Amino acid sequence: MSPRTEEQFASMREKSKELLMDTALQLFSKKGFHSTSISQITNEAGVAKGILYHYFKSKEELLVAIIQKGTNELQSLFLEAFKAENPREQLEQMIRVTVKAMKEQKLYWQLFSSLITQMHDNKIIEDILKPLTQQSIILMEGLFSKLGKKNPKMEAIAIAALFDGIGLHYLFVMDDYPIDEITEFIIEKILGNQSDTK
Amino acid sequence: MSPRTEEQFASMREKSKELLMDTALQLFSKKGFHSTSISQITNEAGVAKGILYHYFKSKEELLVAIIQKGTNELQSLFLEAFKAENPREQLEQMIRVTVKAMKEQKLYWQLFSSLITQMHDNKIIEDILKPLTQQSIILMEGLFSKLGKKNPKMEAIAIAALFDGIGLHYLFVMDDYPIDEITEFIIEKILGNQSDTK
Amino acid sequence: MSPRTEEQFASMREKSKELLMDTALQLFSKKGFHSTSISQITNEAGVAKGILYHYFKSKEELLVAIIQKGTNELQSLFLEAFKAENPREQLEQMIRVTVKAMKEQKLYWQLFSSLITQMHDNKIIEDILKPLTQQSIILMEGLFSKLGKKNPKMEAIAIAALFDGIGLHYLFVMDDYPIDEITEFIIEKILGNQSDTK
Amino acid sequence: MSPRTEEQFASMREKSKELLMDTALQLFSKKGFHSTSISQITNEAGVAKGILYHYFKSKEELLVAIIQKGTNELQSLFLEAFKAENPREQLEQMIRVTVKAMKEQKLYWQLFSSLITQMHDNKIIEDILKPLTQQSIILMEGLFSKLGKKNPKMEAIAIAALFDGIGLHYLFVMDDYPIDEITEFIIEKILGNQSDTK
DNA sequence: AATGAATGAGCCTTCATTCAT
DNA sequence: AATGAATGAAGGCTCATTCAT
Numbered sequence: 001m002s003p004r005t006e007e008q009f010a011s012m013r014e015k016s017k018e019l020l021m022d023t024a025l026q027l028f029s030k031k032g033f034h035s036t037s038i039s040q041i042t043n044e045a046g047v048a049k050g051i052l053y054h055y056f057k058s059k060e061e062l063l064v065a066i067i068q069k070g071t072n073e074l075q076s077l078f079l080e081a082f083k084a085e086n087p088r089e090q091l092e093q094m095i096r097v098t099v100k101a102m103k104e105q106k107l108y109w110q111l112f113s114s115l116i117t118q119m120h121d122n123k124i125i126e127d128i129l130k131p132l133t134q135q136s137i138i139l140m141e142g143l144f145s146k147l148g149k150k151n152p153k154m155e156a157i158a159i160a161a162l163f164d165g166i167g168l169h170y171l172f173v174m175d176d177y178p179i180d181e182i183t184e185f186i187i188e189k190i191l192g193n194q195s196d197t198k
Numbered sequence: 199m200s201p202r203t204e205e206q207f208a209s210m211r212e213k214s215k216e217l218l219m220d221t222a223l224q225l226f227s228k229k230g231f232h233s234t235s236i237s238q239i240t241n242e243a244g245v246a247k248g249i250l251y252h253y254f255k256s257k258e259e260l261l262v263a264i265i266q267k268g269t270n271e272l273q274s275l276f277l278e279a280f281k282a283e284n285p286r287e288q289l290e291q292m293i294r295v296t297v298k299a300m301k302e303q304k305l306y307w308q309l310f311s312s313l314i315t316q317m318h319d320n321k322i323i324e325d326i327l328k329p330l331t332q333q334s335i336i337l338m339e340g341l342f343s344k345l346g347k348k349n350p351k352m353e354a355i356a357i358a359a360l361f362d363g364i365g366l367h368y369l370f371v372m373d374d375y376p377i378d379e380i381t382e383f384i385i386e387k388i389l390g391n392q393s394d395t396k
Numbered sequence: 397m398s399p400r401t402e403e404q405f406a407s408m409r410e411k412s413k414e415l416l417m418d419t420a421l422q423l424f425s426k427k428g429f430h431s432t433s434i435s436q437i438t439n440e441a442g443v444a445k446g447i448l449y450h451y452f453k454s455k456e457e458l459l460v461a462i463i464q465k466g467t468n469e470l471q472s473l474f475l476e477a478f479k480a481e482n483p484r485e486q487l488e489q490m491i492r493v494t495v496k497a498m499k500e501q502k503l504y505w506q507l508f509s510s511l512i513t514q515m516h517d518n519k520i521i522e523d524i525l526k527p528l529t530q531q532s533i534i535l536m537e538g539l540f541s542k543l544g545k546k547n548p549k550m551e552a553i554a555i556a557a558l559f560d561g562i563g564l565h566y567l568f569v570m571d572d573y574p575i576d577e578i579t580e581f582i583i584e585k586i587l588g589n590q591s592d593t594k
Numbered sequence: 595m596s597p598r599t600e601e602q603f604a605s606m607r608e609k610s611k612e613l614l615m616d617t618a619l620q621l622f623s624k625k626g627f628h629s630t631s632i633s634q635i636t637n638e639a640g641v642a643k644g645i646l647y648h649y650f651k652s653k654e655e656l657l658v659a660i661i662q663k664g665t666n667e668l669q670s671l672f673l674e675a676f677k678a679e680n681p682r683e684q685l686e687q688m689i690r691v692t693v694k695a696m697k698e699q700k701l702y703w704q705l706f707s708s709l710i711t712q713m714h715d716n717k718i719i720e721d722i723l724k725p726l727t728q729q730s731i732i733l734m735e736g737l738f739s740k741l742g743k744k745n746p747k748m749e750a751i752a753i754a755a756l757f758d759g760i761g762l763h764y765l766f767v768m769d770d771y772p773i774d775e776i777t778e779f780i781i782e783k784i785l786g787n788q789s790d791t792k
Numbered sequence: 793a794a795t796g797a798a799t800g801a802g803c804c805t806t807c808a809t810t811c812a813t
Numbered sequence: 814a815a816t817g818a819a820t821g822a823a824g825g826c827t828c829a830t831t832c833a834t
Contacts, residue, residue: 117314161361165359182352189356237802513708514712526766556763
């Protein structure tokens with residue numbers, strides 16, 4: 001019963017905050033941002049309603065915090081891709097990591113997809129979410145360029161679209177989406193046969 | 199003095215209904231279904247709030263009516279694709295028509311995308327919107343099969359994902375998306391070179 | 397196709413008016429005044445909504461018209477009671493006619509009961525409906541007086557309450573109310589045995 | 595500074611809930627359920643509109659809560675009647691308690707009367723309110739039987755009707771209803787003279 | 793930090809009434 | 814007289830946010 005140390009407080013604080021963010025992520029991605037109420041989040045998390053406002057200024061700031069956490073987690077996943085030794089493998093890794101992210105971070109991916117299609121013109125989406133795609137296109141363009149592709153930009157744009165489309169179908173449209181099969185199919189098609197480079 | 203005829207009433211009804219559906223489509227696709235209020239729709243349309251409920255039982259039925267109109271319009275566009283003479287051209291037409299639809303029916307496409315990512319478990323989405331993708335995959339699978347592709351199903355699933363991804367990027371992510379360039383690039387890639395057929 | 401005569405118009409007019417009043421009576425007594433909408437009435441009657449306002453200034457005036465028609469019909473029923481030759485038979489007739497009215501004019505009786513318990517302080521109820529009870533008490537008091545009862549006023553008040561209570565139970569509370577049996581029981585009790593007069 | 599205790603919250607809740615129920619009872623019984631709006635209730639109670647929905651899921655649930663409170667209060671009143679020693683006195687007490695209830699719980703009695711005449715087919719009315727009358731008839735039938743009446747069931751039905759009628763006239767029809775006088779008159783009539791027992 | 797009662801703006805919807813034809 | 818589209822006030826209800834303790 002000794003007074004708690006600063007760190008303990010900080011850790012409790014961090015724990016409640018995380019709990020709320022996790023709960024909100026689940027609800028937001030399952031039911032949508034607008035259809036999830038603060039009460040639902042705090043009920044589900046087992047805390048009082050008011051406490052949410054100790055950690056987040058508003059429902060929207062909670063969303064922003066979740067988005068930021070999500071992008072961080074996704075980006076750290078993507079760092080793995082660049083441990084690969086050559087452009088071909090880096091590209092393969094980017095694809096594999098993307099698919100891994102869809103499978104392991106379903107909730108974030110679902111949330112982000114719904115936000116992008118619903119909250120155009122929203123500053124946060126504009127500043128955080130949309131650049132993610134742009135960045136990966138630029139990265140891939142560089143890799144395709146190194147691989148000697150004729151039109152690396154189009155290659156990159158196409159692959160980006162392809163995997164965002166796969167994510168859409170996997171997460172929202174088809175129940176038994178053959179995500180692994182399609183991934184291998186595409187990797188083989190793009191990277192398996194080097195003969196179409198010039 | 200004499201009462202209006204049946205047809206006069208019918209045309210008034212049709213006009214008002216269209217006006218409301220068009221206005222709602224714009225707002226739904228721009229701001230999202232949940233963030234659009236009935237008042238906004240009727241204000242924008244320049245009519246009294248109550249009139250909406252003469253034409254639609256509820257906000258959700260209004261949405262359904264819009265979805266149905268949208269799918270009809272899209273499907274009649276797709277019929278064009280099958281005037282083509284051979285599988286190769288049919289496939290090309292399917293792609294071109296898809297892109298044409300994205301460009302000419304932006305609002306419907308945006309709305310449908312946002313609904314799919316937001317309203318999982320909703321019956322209408324489940325019954326009307328999701329099957330659209332399934333159908334086009336089956337159609338394309340048949341065509342790829344006729345073209346002698348080794349794995350027509352994967353080809354179809356990939357193309358479907360690719361173009362839904364393109365739609366996503368074109369409509370929501372990038373402001374100057376090179377939609378025509380990417381379309382030609384892909385058509386050339388898939389159909390220009392027949393050498394990979396068996 | 398000769399132009400309709402004035403009378404024909406008047407009769408059509410009267411017919412539509414009656415139709416609306418009958419339909420409204422049914423709905424008001426079944427679902428209550430507040431829970432019945434103008435649309436329901438005109439739909440049920442098979443006429444256009446606007447037409448109701450040709451005949452009645454407002455929903456409330458429609459109600460008043462129905463009330464007046466109802467009280468007229470009930471009062472003409474009660475005139476029968478006074479064809480009886482002596483006070484004893486007149487009283488018996490009053491009771492029998494009351495019960496007959498409950499059975500044959502269920503709808504009016506139901507409507508009136510609900511209005512009395514719901515629209516206190518409403519002028520129409522105050523002026524038309526409440527006096528009905530008062531009048532019959534005065535009438536019965538006179539008859540009991542002629543019969544030589546010690547306290548004719550209390551006798552009258554009691555009988556009035558008794559039969560309004562019977563109406564309540566018959567129309568609203570019990571499904572197989574033994575209305576005829578209880579009526580005979582009471583008539584026998586009050587009038588069968590003259591020995592308790594003094 | 596420290597958060598309120600469980601009990602403090604409970605007492606706040608109880609107080610607010612009672613306030614709302616009391617206010618609603620007054621308005622419902624004066625103006626009727628349908629003619630009373632939530633705003634009126636909360637205005638009258640001096641609280642914000644939204645708070646009502648912390649305590650009651652809907653306007654109808656508020657009504658149910660009031661009905662249940664009312665029936666409880668009425669039934670506890672009726673328990674008094676059975677402290678009497680013999681059937682004759684128990685009957686007298688039942689009558690006196692009924693009249694006492696009408697006078698002291700005017701609002702509940704008015705509300706119940708209006709609900710019975712207005713909300714046929716409503717489950718709550720059907721399950722809670724209608725049985726009240728049935729029960730008291732059965733009770734009285736037993737007592738009349740013990741008193742040796744020839745037709746105890748009819749006696750009971752008649753007394754039940756009589757006092758519901760008296761309630762109707764007292765509460766809704768006549769301004770200076772001689773409720774005490776009529777009560778004594780009836781008690782004397784039914785119970786004062788034992789000579790008609792067998 | 794924690795609680796949950798309280799607020800009030802705003803939502804979807806209904807409906808009596810009006811009106812042009 | 815007849816039609817039904819249009820109006821707009823008001824109703825029930827939800828919910829992000831605040832606040833006293």
